[in-house]
Amino acid sequence: MTPLPRWADLVLAPLISLLLAFAISALVILAIGQNPVEALRVMVAGALGSSYGWGYTLYYATNFVFTGLAVAVAAHAGLFNIGAEGQASLGGLGVALVCLALPWPHWGLALPAAIIGAALLGAGWALIPAWLQAKRGSHIVITTIMLNFIGAALLNWLLVNVMRPVGSMDPASADFPPGAHLPTLSDMAASAGIAWGKSTPANVSFLLALAACALVWLLIWRTPLGYEIRAFGKSERAARYAGIAPVRITVIAMLISGALAGMMAVNNVMGEAGRLVLNNVEGAGFIGIAVALMGRNHPFGILLASLLFGFLYQGGGELALFSSIPRELITVIQALVILFTGALDNMVRLPLERLLARRAA
Amino acid sequence: ADPALIFDLGGKFDKSFNESAYTGAEKWKAETGGSYKELEMQSEAQREQALRRLAETGANPIVMTGFAFGEVLAKVAPDYPDTRFVIIDTAVDGPNIQSVVFNEGEGSYLAGVAAATASKTGTVGFIGGMDIPLIRKFGCGYAQGVKAANPNARVIQNMTGTTPAAWNDPVKGGELARAQKAQGADVIYAAAGGTGIGVLQTAADEGILSIGVDSNQNHLHPGKVLTSVVKNVDGAVYDAFKAGPAVQPGTRVMDLKSGGVSLAMDDNNKPLMTEAVAKAVADASARIASGEVKVHDYMSDNSCPAQ
Amino acid sequence: MDYATILQILDSAIRLMTPLLLACLAGLFSERAGIFDIGLEGKMLIAAFAAGAAGAWSGSVWAALGAAILASCALAIIHGLASITFRGNQLISGVAINFLASGLTVLLGQSWFGLGGRTPALEGTARFPALALPGSASLGDVPLIGPAYAEVVSGHTLLVYAAILLVPASWWLLYRTRFGLRLRAVGDNPASVDTAGVSVMGLRWAAVAITGVLCGLAGAYLAAGLSAGFVKEMTAGRGYIALAALIFANWRPWRALGATFLFGLMEAVANRYPEIDLGPVMIPSMVMAALPYLLTVVILAGFIGRATPPRAGGQPYVKER
Amino acid sequence: MTTCRTTAARPSELTARAIPAARQAAASGTPPAIELRGISKSFGAVQANRAISMIVPRGTIHGIVGENGAGKSTLMSILYGFYRPDAGQILVGGRDAGITDSLSAIRAGIGMVFQHFKLVPNMTVLENVILGAEDSALLGPSLARARRELRRLAAEYELQVDPDAVVETLSVGHQQRVEILKALYRRADILILDEPTGVLTPAEADHLFRILRGLRDEGKTVILITHKLREIMETTDNVSVMRRGEVVASLRTAETSPEALAELMVGRKVLLRVDKAPARPGEPVLELAGLRMVDRAGVERLRGIDLTARAGEIVGIAGVSGNGQTQLMEILGGYAEPGARITGTARLKGAALPLAGTDAAARRRAGIGNIPEDRQAEGLVMDFAAWENTVFGHHRAAAYRSGPLMDGAAIRARATQLIKAFDVRPPDPGLAARHFSGGNQQKIVIAREIEQHPALLLVGQPTRGVDIGAIEFIHRRLIALRDAGAAILLVSVELDEIMALSDRIAVMFDGRIMGERAPDAASARELGMLMAGVGGERAPSAQPRGWRA
Ligand SMILES: Nc1ncnc2c1ncn2[C@@H]1O[C@H](COP(=O)(O)OP(=O)(O)OP(=O)(O)O)[C@@H](O)[C@H]1O
Ligand SMILES: Nc1ncnc2c1ncn2[C@@H]1O[C@H](COP(=O)(O)OP(=O)(O)OP(=O)(O)O)[C@@H](O)[C@H]1O
Numbered sequence A: 001m002t003p004l005p006r007w008a009d010l011v012l013a014p015l016i017s018l019l020l021a022f023a024i025s026a027l028v029i030l031a032i033g034q035n036p037v038e039a040l041r042v043m044v045a046g047a048l049g050s051s052y053g054w055g056y057t058l059y060y061a062t063n064f065v066f067t068g069l070a071v072a073v074a075a076h077a078g079l080f081n082i083g084a085e086g087q088a089s090l091g092g093l094g095v096a097l098v099c100l101a102l103p104w105p106h107w108g109l110a111l112p113a114a115i116i117g118a119a120l121l122g123a124g125w126a127l128i129p130a131w132l133q134a135k136r137g138s139h140i141v142i143t144t145i146m147l148n149f150i151g152a153a154l155l156n157w158l159l160v161n162v163m164r165p166v167g168s169m170d171p172a173s174a175d176f177p178p179g180a181h182l183p184t185l186s187d188m189a190a191s192a193g194i195a196w197g198k199s200t201p202a203n204v205s206f207l208l209a210l211a212a213c214a215l216v217w218l219l220i221w222r223t224p225l226g227y228e229i230r231a232f233g234k235s236e237r238a239a240r241y242a243g244i245a246p247v248r249i250t251v252i253a254m255l256i257s258g259a260l261a262g263m264m265a266v267n268n269v270m271g272e273a274g275r276l277v278l279n280n281v282e283g284a285g286f287i288g289i290a291v292a293l294m295g296r297n298h299p300f301g302i303l304l305a306s307l308l309f310g311f312l313y314q315g316g317g318e319l320a321l322f323s324s325i326p327r328e329l330i331t332v333i334q335a336l337v338i339l340f341t342g343a344l345d346n347m348v349r350l351p352l353e354r355l356l357a358r359r360a361a
Numbered sequence B: 001a002d003p004a005l006i007f008d009l010g011g012k013f014d015k016s017f018n019e020s021a022y023t024g025a026e027k028w029k030a031e032t033g034g035s036y037k038e039l040e041m042q043s044e045a046q047r048e049q050a051l052r053r054l055a056e057t058g059a060n061p062i063v064m065t066g067f068a069f070g071e072v073l074a075k076v077a078p079d080y081p082d083t084r085f086v087i088i089d090t091a092v093d094g095p096n097i098q099s100v101v102f103n104e105g106e107g108s109y110l111a112g113v114a115a116a117t118a119s120k121t122g123t124v125g126f127i128g129g130m131d132i133p134l135i136r137k138f139g140c141g142y143a144q145g146v147k148a149a150n151p152n153a154r155v156i157q158n159m160t161g162t163t164p165a166a167w168n169d170p171v172k173g174g175e176l177a178r179a180q181k182a183q184g185a186d187v188i189y190a191a192a193g194g195t196g197i198g199v200l201q202t203a204a205d206e207g208i209l210s211i212g213v214d215s216n217q218n219h220l221h222p223g224k225v226l227t228s229v230v231k232n233v234d235g236a237v238y239d240a241f242k243a244g245p246a247v248q249p250g251t252r253v254m255d256l257k258s259g260g261v262s263l264a265m266d267d268n269n270k271p272l273m274t275e276a277v278a279k280a281v282a283d284a285s286a287r288i289a290s291g292e293v294k295v296h297d298y299m300s301d302n303s304c305p306a307q
Numbered sequence C: 001m002d003y004a005t006i007l008q009i010l011d012s013a014i015r016l017m018t019p020l021l022l023a024c025l026a027g028l029f030s031e032r033a034g035i036f037d038i039g040l041e042g043k044m045l046i047a048a049f050a051a052g053a054a055g056a057w058s059g060s061v062w063a064a065l066g067a068a069i070l071a072s073c074a075l076a077i078i079h080g081l082a083s084i085t086f087r088g089n090q091l092i093s094g095v096a097i098n099f100l101a102s103g104l105t106v107l108l109g110q111s112w113f114g115l116g117g118r119t120p121a122l123e124g125t126a127r128f129p130a131l132a133l134p135g136s137a138s139l140g141d142v143p144l145i146g147p148a149y150a151e152v153v154s155g156h157t158l159l160v161y162a163a164i165l166l167v168p169a170s171w172w173l174l175y176r177t178r179f180g181l182r183l184r185a186v187g188d189n190p191a192s193v194d195t196a197g198v199s200v201m202g203l204r205w206a207a208v209a210i211t212g213v214l215c216g217l218a219g220a221y222l223a224a225g226l227s228a229g230f231v232k233e234m235t236a237g238r239g240y241i242a243l244a245a246l247i248f249a250n251w252r253p254w255r256a257l258g259a260t261f262l263f264g265l266m267e268a269v270a271n272r273y274p275e276i277d278l279g280p281v282m283i284p285s286m287v288m289a290a291l292p293y294l295l296t297v298v299i300l301a302g303f304i305g306r307a308t309p310p311r312a313g314g315q316p317y318v319k320e321r
Numbered sequence D: 001m002t003t004c005r006t007t008a009a010r011p012s013e014l015t016a017r018a019i020p021a022a023r024q025a026a027a028s029g030t031p032p033a034i035e036l037r038g039i040s041k042s043f044g045a046v047q048a049n050r051a052i053s054m055i056v057p058r059g060t061i062h063g064i065v066g067e068n069g070a071g072k073s074t075l076m077s078i079l080y081g082f083y084r085p086d087a088g089q090i091l092v093g094g095r096d097a098g099i100t101d102s103l104s105a106i107r108a109g110i111g112m113v114f115q116h117f118k119l120v121p122n123m124t125v126l127e128n129v130i131l132g133a134e135d136s137a138l139l140g141p142s143l144a145r146a147r148r149e150l151r152r153l154a155a156e157y158e159l160q161v162d163p164d165a166v167v168e169t170l171s172v173g174h175q176q177r178v179e180i181l182k183a184l185y186r187r188a189d190i191l192i193l194d195e196p197t198g199v200l201t202p203a204e205a206d207h208l209f210r211i212l213r214g215l216r217d218e219g220k221t222v223i224l225i226t227h228k229l230r231e232i233m234e235t236t237d238n239v240s241v242m243r244r245g246e247v248v249a250s251l252r253t254a255e256t257s258p259e260a261l262a263e264l265m266v267g268r269k270v271l272l273r274v275d276k277a278p279a280r281p282g283e284p285v286l287e288l289a290g291l292r293m294v295d296r297a298g299v300e301r302l303r304g305i306d307l308t309a310r311a312g313e314i315v316g317i318a319g320v321s322g323n324g325q326t327q328l329m330e331i332l333g334g335y336a337e338p339g340a341r342i343t344g345t346a347r348l349k350g351a352a353l354p355l356a357g358t359d360a361a362a363r364r365r366a367g368i369g370n371i372p373e374d375r376q377a378e379g380l381v382m383d384f385a386a387w388e389n390t391v392f393g394h395h396r397a398a399a400y401r402s403g404p405l406m407d408g409a410a411i412r413a414r415a416t417q418l419i420k421a422f423d424v425r426p427p428d429p430g431l432a433a434r435h436f437s438g439g440n441q442q443k444i445v446i447a448r449e450i451e452q453h454p455a456l457l458l459v460g461q462p463t464r465g466v467d468i469g470a471i472e473f474i475h476r477r478l479i480a481l482r483d484a485g486a487a488i489l490l491v492s493v494e495l496d497e498i499m500a501l502s503d504r505i506a507v508m509f510d511g512r513i514m515g516e517r518a519p520d521a522a523s524a525r526e527l528g529m530l531m532a533g534v535g536g537e538r539a540p541s542a543q544p545r546g547w548r549a
């Protein structure tokens, strides 16, 4: 059987899968007695129909880009990092510590410092499973799962007992100083004279996410380190033959992965909340797994998958907000999208290959 | 304009205060025949979106449940000076904001009095969802009430977890209840959302008493739930909806005296409310109402006099 | 810590172990056949929901059990389609199944019962009764053994004993039968099975079906054994813990029993001692809450060597590239 | 190779497409064991088999030869039901056997030993043998019967293997025995062996052929794929030659010659002898003294190796595999197993070489090239494109860098150049290593390492599974490297290869060098004795390990 041409492989097959996922979703919507067409309209209008919708879509997408990249970098080294959730929450702690440490005069100064704080703590949290895997052979899947729980416990304790201002009901840190508030994309558009996406949480971190995509791409496919990460991920024995030290690669890949996951906090903690709240990651670490898998561990694919999930989040949010459809429907739609585009894609690809082969013949 | 109600992340049917708010809104709807808008949160970032969107549609007043809205509301409210906002469970300053705060401590205190009086072993339990200030406030009031009724009584405290799963883990709730029973507890107060359902169930199975929270849970296991600490969220929502755009700004304290918090008494727990228990609760109520007893608020200094 | 306390903790540990053990054995069959399954959580969840719903409607625990197994198997079939028939990515499929279960349970629960995803509380015959083993009453007076037998061994529900019996049964099936031999072979080198004239797909489907059944039991135990009814997200991460236990157990049945018991025990200890006062130092509740996870990491780092997963695990079997 | 017998081939035969054996069979009236009619098979764009017809008479050994990628394995896999043909028909014993999967092939009496064994590595021999051929749902009785049966087969065919040994702990030779036992256990009448001797020692190979002849004499039919024309000439009755997916000739072995077969295979004349000038050894490049190694499990793998390799010479290390050669090469290559204890001294071009360090990259920078024994597991990243593999291990070299990044253009240019120079087919640098045939994979590794112009080149099994055209080529390149002044340390289980290439031969046994011989003085027999731990300068310390022929 001839492989699919590139356009069909990259565009047509995923598109058909996506349509299938939406078709089944429509059936589910019908089954609960709602109107799928209307639902779709609300979702599209709410997520993509206005600069306002885009502002939210991009905000969510930014989170997913970071966690997706984190999962992908580890995956290239053959490591399944389920710990992006915990690493991102520790990244949040890093951001909070940095932002609260000084009365930052300007976000331009606070941002790099916060990025470093987020990356350091995220990477530090990833270092534990990395080191255990490399040195002790402890399976990284278990250790990262465990560290998610431990991180949650740690943050819970810190927020309630240490970082919470006295008298505040909210298990959250104090507000960051105004100088540590990141400009939103609409602020930035406004300063360029364009009225765009007023009061949405999408912020300058989105650009950071784009930069991260580009840098990860460079790292993985253009640097010797990336070459070594990929080689190690494909074959540990071959890597040893080539002088690629397993311990070093495991640790470095996980440090980068953890740093990326941690940097998500720049978006949600610094850019959106302006303080550290409990459970601020809200499952984005797990969505990152889906995003990385769907994006085939490629930064561009991850960006697209993140936008798709951002759309689902925002569109689904609108749906739940402004219709009587329960919000869990969105979870179902997400599941179907992941299933059809990610796991059942051969169901579309194989017949497509046959069809195209017959047409070519 | 229609009023609007925003539910926090726990969701409309959390068997807790979101659901109670929903009940209040429905009551208003049934009585007046009016309609209202409602929203359920799914993520932290949506809070602002929800507030602004509702304000822009002209909803008034906009009622929201949960302290987590505090920050966002302080930011959004000034942009909509003609809209009234009502926030439940925390205080936010603003000329167009009504803050409704409950004195959970007082309600829990009464629960503690009831528990200690009903207990035969002199050991009672408290199971909280997550270790957060609100839950500590419940636990602290409860412990004070227990000690007040029986200075020698022991209070065993457990929290279910540190992730959001802590609110939805009836299995863990049940095991904690068993563990507390094994340590002698024969009345257990659960302030743990869906986890509490497991606590109440296990207590009923194991033949000990339990105390429900937020809404009246006495009916879940008739004759086995000693009482429930009811936060009159439905009343607060009902009042706000009824007042409409004229809802009064400022802080509204819902305490025992104002009927904002109370112990649920109904046919289901009548047999359990023996004379002694009923009397102890009534006495404590009276003393709180008169100001003779002051229930320490955990939130005021992050500490609890009774442990 | 006195003897009675130890017994109570052990008793609790066994209960907490059971859903983990069932899910762990479920994962064991699937992964031993070369199909990775991170969808244990989702299958357990939907099974718990089905048990809650069917139990509430019918009032029969057997109906609940049957519904749980069916629901879990339905998701297992999706996983099988994705990873066996269409040779898709097994991890993605597992992730999708977890999402699907999490959404569907609440969606259906809300539209059927209107309780926000909960099912009505199960009562009487809709729940698994605790079984008093023969002799638990008469032996009660024998010192040490009597209480241990009555407290720890006796008085659990049927599924607890079933789960524990499933350990030797699984071992026997895997290591003493033709089916087990083939199953282990297909997880390590599917080509060897294929060239021996045995269907790789058939074996893998069988394994996935067993996984579905066992996850169904786990979910039924959660909803109708340990508690009485379904609460949304009530699996609370137990599927992931079961997965960790499976790796911990190096994909072996007896060790799965050990690993899941350890998890159950640690949770029981943390439940019993939310804070431990060691004189000068007080172990705070935060540490106790994280204790099972902390200890897992420590044990893993210190005592357990490298886990060796089935070699063909996670890869679809493709003959022709 | 050097030991090939030369039988003159009549020119007419070289193009003969007639199938004399078939004619013979038809004459005698018994239907052939196997008849293939018009078998075609393609993998994507690759047409692996093209309308192949072939007849294998009962009670014969039928050889199949052909270059790497000619489609031999594919054809046999089709016969065994592992692949489904796109077109064509398979007749067994004159009737359409309806072979749709391996089960139907097994039922038709066909057994196959694959080029890459299909064993479950962490199961015992017994379990592997009964897999798929169990008697009942319970294993106990099946295992008991198989144990008896195995004992019988072992006695009958000299196929001893410990039935309770876990397969991955067995030597490849023994693993192959397990594969053969699997087929015999299933009462195969027709046995297919795909390159069975690629991994065997000469003694093991001889043993195998004795078995095969025994099977034939019992009336069984054997199909044998091999790259070694000597084996074809010595063992087979008929031989088919495949080229580019087609059978270009089927001949009676007695009526052909190695040269003729080689020419049919490759489509040109092939030199079966390595031409080389005498070595002119220069300064010592590698000097080893007292090298010892104890592995992580505490087993002493090397027991004091003293060895010198000079510039411009090839030192061959002969020996049965598993006697420490692998460890020696890994230590020198800088990637000894972690946790091993290594003692002794080494000098490279006079400078001390720290042996304990495991830094393969540093070894490369110091001028040690390395062609590993296992190209698929070590020498290549199978999922990387050929161009990426052409710098594997050297990827940090300045020539392939531009600033902090890798210089893709330079690497691709390098790849294109190497592919051309070493005639890698297909000449597509973008193709993943996985999609090249074994011989071409090996060429990529060899090109990469040789063209690095190392001072010392470590070579492990350079021509394992490689066709004769490619062997000739690889041998020439190694000699050219030697003539350019490099020292080469060559490990091979192929005694022919060692004798043909080496300027000096050291025999390794049980972690020691048993002795050194010059190739001219060394008779194969003497070397064989040394490999078995008999004779030599030092008496063997223990019972002969690693030898049971
Ligand atoms: N499973 C497969 N998928 C795709 N292509 C394949 C597959 N198996 C073989 N091929 C291709 O088919 C062709 C014939 O391969 P085959 O393995 O039959 O050759 P061969 O004659 O056995 O070579 P060698 O001597 O190296 O073993 C090659 O080009 C090979 O790359
Ligand atoms: N590490 C081991 N563990 C278990 N059994 C072993 C081990 N090493 C060797 N054996 C067994 O000892 C016997 C002889 O092994 P040995 O390595 O000498 O075989 P061999 O014929 O020399 O193979 P090779 O030619 O590959 O060296 C075999 O039956 C083998 O299974």
Ligand SMILES: [Mg+2]
Pocket (backbone or CB within 6 Å): D072, D073, D074, D115, D194
């Ligand atoms: Mg081949």
Ligand SMILES: [Mg+2]
Pocket (backbone or CB within 6 Å): D171, D320, D321, D322, D323, D545, D546, D547
């Ligand atoms: Mg040996």
